[in-house]
Amino acid sequence: MGALGLASTLLQLILALLAASLSLTAYRLFFHPLARFPGPKLAAATGVHEFYFSVILGGQLPFRLQRLHSVYGPIVRIGPNELHISHPEAYEEIYRAGSKLSKWPWYYSCFGVGLSAFGSLSNAEHSQRRAATAVFFSRQSIFSYEGILRQPVETLCKKLKSARDRGDPVDLDRAFRNVSLDAISQISFGRSFDFVERDDAAAFFHEGVGDSLKTICTVRFFPPLVPFFNNMPLWLMKLMGEKLAAVMLMKRFAREAAKTAMEQHSLSPEEASKRHMILGHIVANRHDPRYGAVTQRRLEEEALSLIAAGADTTGNASTMAVYQLLRHPDLYERVKDEVQSAQTGPGGEFGLIQLEKLPYLTAVIKEALRMSYGLMGRLPRVVPPSGIEVLNEHIPGSTIVSMSTYLQHNNEQVFPQPSRFNPDRWLGEDGSRLDRYLVSFGKGRHACVGMNVAYAQIYLDLGLLLKEFDFALEPMSDWDMEYEDRFVGLHHAGAKRVHVRLK
Numbered sequence: 001m002g003a004l005g006l007a008s009t010l011l012q013l014i015l016a017l018l019a020a021s022l023s024l025t026a027y028r029l030f031f032h033p034l035a036r037f038p039g040p041k042l043a044a045a046t047g048v049h050e051f052y053f054s055v056i057l058g059g060q061l062p063f064r065l066q067r068l069h070s071v072y073g074p075i076v077r078i079g080p081n082e083l084h085i086s087h088p089e090a091y092e093e094i095y096r097a098g099s100k101l102s103k104w105p106w107y108y109s110c111f112g113v114g115l116s117a118f119g120s121l122s123n124a125e126h127s128q129r130r131a132a133t134a135v136f137f138s139r140q141s142i143f144s145y146e147g148i149l150r151q152p153v154e155t156l157c158k159k160l161k162s163a164r165d166r167g168d169p170v171d172l173d174r175a176f177r178n179v180s181l182d183a184i185s186q187i188s189f190g191r192s193f194d195f196v197e198r199d200d201a202a203a204f205f206h207e208g209v210g211d212s213l214k215t216i217c218t219v220r221f222f223p224p225l226v227p228f229f230n231n232m233p234l235w236l237m238k239l240m241g242e243k244l245a246a247v248m249l250m251k252r253f254a255r256e257a258a259k260t261a262m263e264q265h266s267l268s269p270e271e272a273s274k275r276h277m278i279l280g281h282i283v284a285n286r287h288d289p290r291y292g293a294v295t296q297r298r299l300e301e302e303a304l305s306l307i308a309a310g311a312d313t314t315g316n317a318s319t320m321a322v323y324q325l326l327r328h329p330d331l332y333e334r335v336k337d338e339v340q341s342a343q344t345g346p347g348g349e350f351g352l353i354q355l356e357k358l359p360y361l362t363a364v365i366k367e368a369l370r371m372s373y374g375l376m377g378r379l380p381r382v383v384p385p386s387g388i389e390v391l392n393e394h395i396p397g398s399t400i401v402s403m404s405t406y407l408q409h410n411n412e413q414v415f416p417q418p419s420r421f422n423p424d425r426w427l428g429e430d431g432s433r434l435d436r437y438l439v440s441f442g443k444g445r446h447a448c449v450g451m452n453v454a455y456a457q458i459y460l461d462l463g464l465l466l467k468e469f470d471f472a473l474e475p476m477s478d479w480d481m482e483y484e485d486r487f488v489g490l491h492h493a494g495a496k497r498v499h500v501r502l503k
């Protein structure tokens, strides 16, 4: 073929591609089953809209969605095949127990934990895997291992006392994350990371998780890269960045823990649960068909997802509570008085049972959860073939639908002046009515299985510290406490963390 022939073939190819793109765009805009729903044309035609707000601008999609809803109403088309909904009453229509909606593979596969309960795409597998761990997260179980959740807080209290004696400020933001990670590693595989003690190792890990989440949220847009990213050898990851390698080390840790739990399969369920907690419990019950097939890989992914799910999320809530209380001295004094004059148990004990009875502390925790975002963005689900009805609209099968915690928690009809920290809104009968609109933990079949652990940890974080210390906030601004949607809510790069001085 001569040069002219080659040029002509190339031209034909380009024209054919152009024609195909134009036809696809025209189909999506005018003939697609979602064409009747309002929204920006760019979003209806391509995924570029989401890429721009999520990746180029960095975790800004929830704020964009908030603006779109103020223009287009409660249902907005935000992708060629995706609707986003913002309406307080719609949440339970989409996220409810027994729902046939399932997780969207594109959104969740990138985390590389498809064998865990969190990463399960099929509802049947999800139910089995969730059932295998759920017993550990019941309220009753938590009281039986309150000591494990409490131990890292007590270690932190010792460190705070030394810092007070030296007059040093303390990074409470990091400290709360360390507490959560120590507790979760202990309940997941019976061995604590000891991050409260080894703060340097923890710093490396936290930065690694942040970087890794940002990378994952970008890699998601290039699906062929996902398996490569998730199975990258450690040396290559190190070349890409020391911090990313921290996550690989965590994976290695989870692999070792899974291997040990598998090797000790001869232990009785009771003994296994005592020694290796969640992983041991799954292994000991491996012949029970209700819990699905147990492999080392599944245990590893379960351990990883538990660690990732529980650290920043709980840490964000405890940190937000302290920040807001120190910004509002009257509220701080009120909660401190309540905690300090709380009744102890008959033997002088002071723990979850006593703390959960304190109405104002409980209101502070709910308000901190409302404003802090473990997961801030949308939780997308695939509509089953029969379609669903939401807000009296029929949504066709295979559509992706989602709602976002950020929008739900900033709805002015439900939470007037949403940017104001106002624990009082949760008190009394009016306050109880608000509970159903607090969706920090999601709802329905995929709702957070660790919710009781999270509440218990936040009660202990705040209760034990407020009982013992008086704090003063180091200079920082509200900007430092803003979040970006990196699946988990992360603060801006360069934001100051909450540092306090102890009195």
Ligand code: HEM
Residues within 6 Å of the ligand: 117, 118, 119, 130, 184, 305, 306, 309, 310, 311, 313, 314, 315, 317, 373, 374, 375, 379, 439, 440, 441, 442, 445, 446, 447, 448, 449, 450, 451, 453, 454
């Ligand atoms: C304030 C703290 C927390 C918040 C705000 C939070 C929030 C959430 C949300 C919104 C989901 C649903 C995710 C989705 O639909 O994609 C979820 C799932 C999950 N969370 Fe949490 N979480 C917190 C703490 C924890 C803790 C402490 C643990 C474990 C110890 C945990 C373990 C999990 C697991 C395993 C799932 C997957 C559940 C399933 O799919 O069945 N979370 N969490």
